[in-house]
Amino acid sequence: MTSDDGNRPEIYQAGIRSVQFGVGVKVVEPVNLYGCTIDDGCFIGPFVEIQRGAVIGARTRIQSHAFVCELVTIGEDCFVGHGVMFINDTFSTGGPAKGNKDLWKPTSIGNRVSIGSNATLLPVDVCDDVVIGAGAVVTRDIVQPGVYAGNPARRLMD
Numbered sequence: 609m610t611s612d613d614g615n616r617p618e619i620y621q622a623g624i625r626s627v628q629f630g631v632g633v634k635v636v637e638p639v640n641l642y643g644c645t646i647d648d649g650c651f652i653g654p655f656v657e658i659q660r661g662a663v664i665g666a667r668t669r670i671q672s673h674a675f676v677c678e679l680v681t682i683g684e685d686c687f688v689g690h691g692v693m694f695i696n697d698t699f700s701t702g703g704p705a706k707g708n709k710d711l712w713k714p715t716s717i718g719n720r721v722s723i724g725s726n727a728t729l730l731p732v733d734v735c736d737d738v739v740i741g742a743g744a745v746v747t748r749d750i751v752q753p754g755v756y757a758g759n760p761a762r763r764l765m766d
Contacts (some may be wrong), residue, residue: 622657630666644676647684665719679714679731686717689725689742696731724757 622640630648634738635641639652646652650664653672657764658664662676665684670676674692696712697705705711713731717723721734724742734740734750741757741764750756755764 625698626676629640636672653690654744671725678709679712680717681715682717683719683721685720689727691726692723693726693728695728727761 622638624635624639627641627643630646630650631761632649633646633652634650635652636654638654640657641652643690644658644662644664646664647666647668649667651669653670653674655673656670656676657757658670658676659678661678663681664670664676664712665682665686667684668682668686668688670688672744673690674688675680675694676688677694677696679696679747680694694715698713698749702712715729715731716733718734718738720736721738722741723729723740724744726742727740727744727746730751732746734746734752735753737753738750739755740746740761741755743759744757744761745759746756747760752763756762757764
């Protein structure tokens with residue numbers, strides 16, 4: 609498609625590029641996976657983006673429309689619901705880092721963590737055996753197993 613004035617946009621193709629896959633991984637296209645590691649037995653649903661350097665642990669399921677950005681590590685036997693968003697830029701300068709990746713921060717998700725649909729996780733560490741409710745906004749580290757929900761997410765029960 610061209611515009612009447614002859615300008616053409618830069619076009620990038622979604623797809624699977626330079627991914628290190630484990631054994632028995634299932635991927636439902638279309639997806640945008642590049643430069644990441646996806647361990648044994650994982651499931652990646654459609655319309656998922658997993659960026660460069662992200663690591664997905666064995667037997668983890670990532671449902672449709674999830675976004676896993678750079679600097680995210682997800683443990684084994686996790687569940688990431690539909691539309692879950694991971695954030696690595698906290699706008700610490702009052703706006704986007706504008707390519708200054710030194711301002712980005714990592715997120716680490718433990719093992720056996722379930723994250724409900726449409727949850728948003730800022731750069732945090734989440735321990736093992738946590739349930740994060742649908743729509744939760746995780747703004748602080750979670751250091752104790754249990755169920756967390758709300759905005760900001762808080763512990764509801766063991």
